[in-house]
Amino acid sequence: MTRATETTASTCCYCGVGCGVLIEHDGATIHGVAGDPNHPANYGRLCSKGSTLHLTGDLAARALYPELRLGKALARARTDWDSALDHAAAVFAETIREHGPDSVAFYISGQLLTEDYYAFNKLARALVGTNNIDSNSRLCMSSAVVGYKRSLGADAPPCSYEDIEQSDCLLIAGSNMAYAHPVLFRRLEAAKAQRPEIKIIVVDPRRIDTCELADLHLAILPGTDVALCHGILHILLWEGWIDRAFIDTHTEGFDALKALVRDYTPAAVADICGISVENLQSCAELIGKAPSFLSLWCMGLNQSSSGSAKNSALINLHLATGQIGKVGAGPFSLTGQPNAMGGRETGSLANLLPGHREAGNAEHRAEVAAYWGVDALPEAPGLSAVELFEAVRTGKVKALWIACTNPAQSMPDQSKIHEALATCPFVVVQEAYATTETCRYADLLLPAAGWGEKEGSVTNSERRVSHVRRAVPAPAEARADWAIVCDFARRLEQHLRPGRSSLFAFASPAALFDEYKVLTAGRDLDLSGLSHALLDDLGPQQWPFPAGASAGTPRLYGDGVFPTASGRARFVADAYRAPQEKREARYPLTLNTGRLRDQWHGMSRTGTVARLFGHVEEAMLSLHPDELRRRRLASGELVRLRSRRGALILPVQADESVRPGQAFLPMHWGDRFLKGLGTNVLTLPACDPLSKQPELKHAGAEVEKV
Ligand code: SF4
Structure with missing residues (x-):
C-alpha cells in the first residue's frame, strides 16, 4: 500500500463553515484527511463529510477528458x-x-x-x-444578501464564530445546524456544556436534531417566520425590553415598524404560527432579558417567497434590542456553500x-x-x-x-x-x-x-x-x-476583440486574486491587504483587511455606524405574507425539503462514499404517524408523492419529528436514486420578489398508495 508522505493545509469543500483540513498525500494520490488544528473555523474538528473527503477520489465518477x-x-x-x-x-x-x-x-x-x-x-x-x-x-443565500443590504446597508455578516460561543441567548431559525453546519454545532454544544445557562431557541417546523440543544423549540407552521418575528417584537415593545437609546442613535424607520407590529398580538401570532402564546412569550422574554443575543439562520428563512422579509424581520429584533456590534450578539447567517x-x-x-x-x-x-x-x-x-x-x-x-x-x-x-x-x-x-x-x-x-x-x-x-x-x-x-x-x-x-491585448493574461490564481482585490479597496469588504502569500504567512483572515492591516476584523458595527447613506441601520416594515401554495383538498400536505447529515447537494461527491449511506440508506418520505394512519399506510410502503408539478415514487416512513399536515423529503435525491426525476420535480419556482430566491421549502403535496 502506498503511504502518504506529505501534508498540505487546505480547506473542506463542502459547507460554509470553511473548516481547515490537512490533506495527506504522496504527491500523486490523496490518502487521508485530518482537521487542521490551527484553522480558526474548526481547530482540528471535522464532520462526517469532511473526514471522508479522501474517499471521494473515485475516478469512475470523474470527468477525465473533454x-x-x-x-x-x-x-x-x-x-x-x-x-x-x-x-x-x-x-x-x-x-x-x-x-x-x-x-x-x-x-x-x-x-x-x-x-x-x-x-x-x-x-x-x-x-x-x-x-x-x-x-x-x-x-442558497440571496435572501440573506438582500436582508443585510436593506437592514444594515451592506452584505456583511457582522459576527464571528467566537460570538456563537460567547452569546447568552441564541435563536437558531430555519437551520438544522447539527446536520448542515456540524462543526459549528459542535462548538455550540461544547459552549453549552461549559455554560449551561446559555439559552438556545430553535425555530423550525420539524423537531430536528438541532433541537437536542434547545431550551425552547418553536415548531412554527412553515413559512410563518415574519409573523413570529413581528410577534416577538410586539412583546419586546410591550414589556419595554428594547434599547431605546440604540434605536434613537443608530437606526431609522422604527415608527413605521412599531405601527405595523401593533397588529401582531401574541394571540394573533400564535394562531398564524401554530404555537402557544406561552411559548411565544417565553421566546420574547429570553431574547429581551439576554445580556447578549445572537441569531443564526439558513435555508428555512432564505428559500422562501418572502425570504428577504424574513431576514429583515429577524434583523429588526437585533436593532430593537441593540444586540449587534458587541461580543456574542448580532444577526449571523450560516452560509450554505x-x-x-x-x-x-x-x-x-x-x-x-x-x-x-x-x-x-x-x-x-x-x-x-x-x-x-x-x-x-x-x-x-x-x-x-x-x-x-x-x-x-x-x-x-x-x-x-x-x-x-x-x-x-x-x-x-x-x-x-x-x-x-x-x-x-x-x-x-x-x-x-x-x-x-x-x-x-x-x-x-x-x-x-x-x-x-x-x-x-x-x-x-x-x-x-x-x-x-x-x-x-x-x-x-x-x-x-x-x-x-x-x-x-x-x-x-x-x-470579439481581435488584435487587442488580452483581458485574461493570468498565469496563476494568485494573479487573479491580486487583480480582483483592487476592486475591493475602500469598500465594506476591503480585501486589498490580502494576498495568497500573506494568507500563507498570517493564516486565514477576516475581512475587511485593507492594505497595511496586520490583522482581520472579527466584528462589524461596534461603533454603531452602518454603511447606509445616513450611517444608521434601517428597520424594515414588511407585513407577513403566506407562502405561495396554500394547503387545499387536492394537496393537503406542506412539503418541506432539507439536508441529511451525511450527504451534500446532489450527491455527486458524497454519493461515491459507501460509508456516508450508513446514516440514511435511501430516499424516504417522512410523514407524521397520524398521516400514515389516515391514509392506511405503513412505514416502508411505496407511495406516490405528487405536487402540482410532478410526482415521485418512494417509500414512506413514520416520523414524529414532522408535524401532522406536513411532509419532509431530503433535497439530495436525484433520479439516480429515485423513480421519477428528483426531489425538486415537486418544488415550485415561485421566488422572493427582491432576492429572486425560489421557495424550495414549501410546496403543496399529497401522498397515495402505489
Ligand atoms: Fe466540511 Fe463539515 Fe467543516 Fe462543513 S462542517 S466545512 S462539511 S468539515
Whole structure:
C-alpha cells in the first residue's frame, strides 16, 4: 500500500463553515484527511463529510477528458482541449453575433473558488457584455444578501464564530445546524456544556436534531417566520425590553415598524404560527432579558417567497434590542456553500459586480469598466437562476455554460429544467464529476479539477478568507476552473476583440486574486491587504483587511455606524405574507425539503462514499404517524408523492419529528436514486420578489398508495 508522505493545509469543500483540513498525500494520490488544528473555523474538528473527503477520489465518477458532440442525437466523443475550447469559442461568438450578448448565459456555483468566480465575471461582463451570469448561490443565500443590504446597508455578516460561543441567548431559525453546519454545532454544544445557562431557541417546523440543544423549540407552521418575528417584537415593545437609546442613535424607520407590529398580538401570532402564546412569550422574554443575543439562520428563512422579509424581520429584533456590534450578539447567517460568500464578493449574482457593487448602478459599472479597461459594462439586467433557465427553455438563451453545479437536480420545477437543457442549442458543462444529471445534457463536457487538486481562496460564513492549496495534480486531463475560463476567454477574444491585448493574461490564481482585490479597496469588504502569500504567512483572515492591516476584523458595527447613506441601520416594515401554495383538498400536505447529515447537494461527491449511506440508506418520505394512519399506510410502503408539478415514487416512513399536515423529503435525491426525476420535480419556482430566491421549502403535496 502506498503511504502518504506529505501534508498540505487546505480547506473542506463542502459547507460554509470553511473548516481547515490537512490533506495527506504522496504527491500523486490523496490518502487521508485530518482537521487542521490551527484553522480558526474548526481547530482540528471535522464532520462526517469532511473526514471522508479522501474517499471521494473515485475516478469512475470523474470527468477525465473533454468530450464533444456535434448534434443532440449523437453521443459525446473524446476530444482534445484545443478543439473543445476553439469550438466553444466559435459557437459563443456566432451566437453573440447573431442574437446579441444576452443570448448566452453562465450559471456557476458557490463551490467555485474566488479566483474562478472573478474570471467568470470578467468573461461575462467585460468580454461577452452580458449580465446573464448567476450562481447556485441564488438558491442558497440571496435572501440573506438582500436582508443585510436593506437592514444594515451592506452584505456583511457582522459576527464571528467566537460570538456563537460567547452569546447568552441564541435563536437558531430555519437551520438544522447539527446536520448542515456540524462543526459549528459542535462548538455550540461544547459552549453549552461549559455554560449551561446559555439559552438556545430553535425555530423550525420539524423537531430536528438541532433541537437536542434547545431550551425552547418553536415548531412554527412553515413559512410563518415574519409573523413570529413581528410577534416577538410586539412583546419586546410591550414589556419595554428594547434599547431605546440604540434605536434613537443608530437606526431609522422604527415608527413605521412599531405601527405595523401593533397588529401582531401574541394571540394573533400564535394562531398564524401554530404555537402557544406561552411559548411565544417565553421566546420574547429570553431574547429581551439576554445580556447578549445572537441569531443564526439558513435555508428555512432564505428559500422562501418572502425570504428577504424574513431576514429583515429577524434583523429588526437585533436593532430593537441593540444586540449587534458587541461580543456574542448580532444577526449571523450560516452560509450554505463553501464559497457563496466569495461569489457575492466577486459579484457572481446577475445583479452584482465585483467588490459588492451593483450591476444596476451606473457609477459602479463605470468604476469596474475603467479598471478592466473596457468601454462600458452591460446595462441590461441579467437573469437570475429561475429566470435564466426559463429563458433557456423558451429559446431566448441559446448557449449556456454551467460550471460546478447540477441544476438538473437542484433547481425547482425540475421537469422544466430538463426540458430547457434538452432543447438548448449549446450546453457546456464544466465539471469534476461526470455522473451528475446535468452532464447528460452537455454538448461539451469539460473536465475540472476537484478538491485537493486546485489552488485559490474561499471566504467562509464569518468573512474569513482561507488559502485553498493544491495537494495533487488533477487526474487525466482535468484542469483548474480558473484556467479553463481564462483559456476559453482568450479564444473568444480572438472573435470579439481581435488584435487587442488580452483581458485574461493570468498565469496563476494568485494573479487573479491580486487583480480582483483592487476592486475591493475602500469598500465594506476591503480585501486589498490580502494576498495568497500573506494568507500563507498570517493564516486565514477576516475581512475587511485593507492594505497595511496586520490583522482581520472579527466584528462589524461596534461603533454603531452602518454603511447606509445616513450611517444608521434601517428597520424594515414588511407585513407577513403566506407562502405561495396554500394547503387545499387536492394537496393537503406542506412539503418541506432539507439536508441529511451525511450527504451534500446532489450527491455527486458524497454519493461515491459507501460509508456516508450508513446514516440514511435511501430516499424516504417522512410523514407524521397520524398521516400514515389516515391514509392506511405503513412505514416502508411505496407511495406516490405528487405536487402540482410532478410526482415521485418512494417509500414512506413514520416520523414524529414532522408535524401532522406536513411532509419532509431530503433535497439530495436525484433520479439516480429515485423513480421519477428528483426531489425538486415537486418544488415550485415561485421566488422572493427582491432576492429572486425560489421557495424550495414549501410546496403543496399529497401522498397515495402505489
Ligand atoms: Fe466540511 Fe462543513 Fe463539515 Fe467543516 S462542517 S468539515 S466545512 S462539511
